[in-house]
Amino acid sequence: xxxxxxxxxxxxxxxxxxxxxxxxxEAIIETGDLKQIRLKRGEIVAQQQDIAAKLKQLDEKIxxxxxxxxxxxxxxxxxxxxxFNHYLELQGNVNTKKNLVIFPEYSGILTRVFVKKGQHxxxxxKLAQIDDGGLSQxxxxxxxxxxxxxxxFERQERLWNQKIGSEIQYLQTKSNYEGQIQVVNxxxxxxxxxxxxxxxxxxxxxxxxxxxxxxxxxxxxxxRIVNLDNMYIETDVPERYxxxxxxDKNVKVEFPILGKKMNAKVRQxxxxxxPSNRTFKVEIGVPNKDRSIKPNLTARxxxxxxxxxxxxxxxxxxxxxxxxxxxxxxIISDKNSExxxxxxxxxxxxxxxxxxxxxxxxxxxxxxxxxxxGARSVRDGQTVEVINYNEVDDE
Numbered sequence: 001x002x003x004x005x006x007x008x009x010x011x012x013x014x015x016x017x018x019x020x021x022x023x024x025x026e027a028i029i030e031t032g033d034l035k036q037i038r039l040k041r042g043e044i045v046a047q048q049q050d051i052a053a054k055l056k057q058l059d060e061k062i063x064x065x066x067x068x069x070x071x072x073x074x075x076x077x078x079x080x081x082x083x084f085n086h087y088l089e090l091q092g093n094v095n096t097k098k099n100l101v102i103f104p105e106y107s108g109i110l111t112r113v114f115v116k117k118g119q120h121x122x123x124x125x126k127l128a129q130i131d132d133g134g135l136s137q138x139x140x141x142x143x144x145x146x147x148x149x150x151x152x153f154e155r156q157e158r159l160w161n162q163k164i165g166s167e168i169q170y171l172q173t174k175s176n177y178e179g180q181i182q183v184v185n186x187x188x189x190x191x192x193x194x195x196x197x198x199x200x201x202x203x204x205x206x207x208x209x210x211x212x213x214x215x216x217x218x219x220x221x222x223x224r225i226v227n228l229d230n231m232y233i234e235t236d237v238p239e240r241y242x243x244x245x246x247x248d249k250n251v252k253v254e255f256p257i258l259g260k261k262m263n264a265k266v267r268q269x270x271x272x273x274x275p276s277n278r279t280f281k282v283e284i285g286v287p288n289k290d291r292s293i294k295p296n297l298t299a300r301x302x303x304x305x306x307x308x309x310x311x312x313x314x315x316x317x318x319x320x321x322x323x324x325x326x327x328x329x330x331i332i333s334d335k336n337s338e339x340x341x342x343x344x345x346x347x348x349x350x351x352x353x354x355x356x357x358x359x360x361x362x363x364x365x366x367x368x369x370x371x372x373x374g375a376r377s378v379r380d381g382q383t384v385e386v387i388n389y390n391e392v393d394d395e
Contacts, residue, residue, distance in 0.1 A: 023040075028040045071385045072377065072382065072384045073374065073384070073385050073387050074378065074384045075374065076369045076372060079360075079370055080312075080366065081312060081366050084354070085306070087305065088237070088303045088305045090236075090300075091299070091301065093297070093299070094295055094298075095295055099226050099227075099295050100199060101223075102221075104130055104196060104215045104217055104222060105193040106132075107216050107217045108132065108194065110128060110129075110215050111212075115127050115223070116204065117205070118205075119204045121201065125198045126197055127198055127222075130193075130215065132194045149176045153173040153177040157170065157173075157174075199225070200227055203226055203228070206223060208221040208222060209223070229288060232283045232286060233264075233283070234284075237282050238278065239279060242280060245269060246269050247268065248266060250265060251263070251264045253284065253286060253301060254302075255299055258293070258297075262286065264285060266282055267283050267285040269282050269283075270282065284303075308351075311359050311360075312360040313359060316353060316356060319348075320375070328347050330344065330346065331346050331368050331369060331371065338385075340386075341384060342382070343378040343382045345380040348360050369386075371384070
């Protein structure tokens with residue numbers, strides 16, 4: 001535009017201050033003669049074209065001689081194949097299979113509580129005692145009867161072996177003895193229910209019912225026992241990932257409250273889709289040697305749902321889109337010894353993203369040099385100068 005205005009100005013000057021015998025533009029216009037005006041216009045156009053041609057010759061020569069010409073400065077990186085891991089980000093809660101509220105199996109008065117809150121106990125350890133309501137006395141009486149039945153049976157058996165006595169006497173004494181043994185065993189089983197024992201090794205987290213209280217079988221909560229060794233995180237995964245999130249998939253776990261991170265694996269992936277929210281359950285086992293991880297703690301999860309061993313990765317910031325919705329980047333071609341080359345527009349197809357990088361599925365080859373800084377300001381076919389190189393790595 002600047003050159004055109006200059007040409008028009010020069011043309012006006014030349015025509016207004018032309019050679020001898022030539023009329024000025026103003027004088028021609030004042031005549032009102034259309035033919036003369038058109039002739040004058042033709043002269044000016046011819047002069048304008050001549051000046052434009054000369055200016056072009058001068059610009060071309062200046063471009064060759066001027067060492068300070070304005071070539072866009074850009075940075076590039078060479079794309080390399082790399083391992084690309086995509087992660088599905090979710091949130092989950094910590095649970096344990098061994099978090100249990102203990103209920104009594106026998107109704108009565110809670111006569112003794114043998115443990116305290118926070119105490120470590122082992123599997124089978126005696127935790128509490130419930131009054132047996134006289135079962136111990138019944139057991140003592142039944143044992144006496146059982147001993148008598150045993151003596152009677154043994155004597156009858158000796159006689160029977162000597163062919164003395166009838167078979168019916170032998171069978172009656174045997175049946176009486178076996179019946180007494182069953183009664184003894186039954187009462188012993190009832191008495192065993194009055195003793196509350198630890199179902200597994202763990203820690204008494206809370207004493208819910210105090211000593212001296214009346215408790216009901218299967219109704220009264222006595223205490224809570226927790227084992228923090230076998231912890232896991234449970235989360236709901238959308239159904240569209242059911243073929244990607246499977247057993248043994250790698251998981252990055254973060255506990256924001258603890259400021260703690262660890263690597264884990266999916267130990268179980270559910271096969272049932274919840275119809276209410278279209279998700280399936282996933283369990284991630286987590287080690288807890290220092291016992292800092294507690295039940296119901298919130299965890300952030302990054303589950304590896306996709307891996308490409310030979311991915312081409314580029315920054316998302318360098319991608320542009322044309323009017324047809326196609327994505328494109330600029331690559332460098334024909335680079336000379338002075339690091340000058342030509343910017344070439346390249347249409348690409350992209351895949352998954354992770355952080356600031358995106359996977360290129362098609363339109364790009366390995367070891368191609370791509371414009372990074374300045375990618376949105378260059379034009380297709382423009383000469384550019386490369387000032388440095390950067391590499392993109394899979395973080």
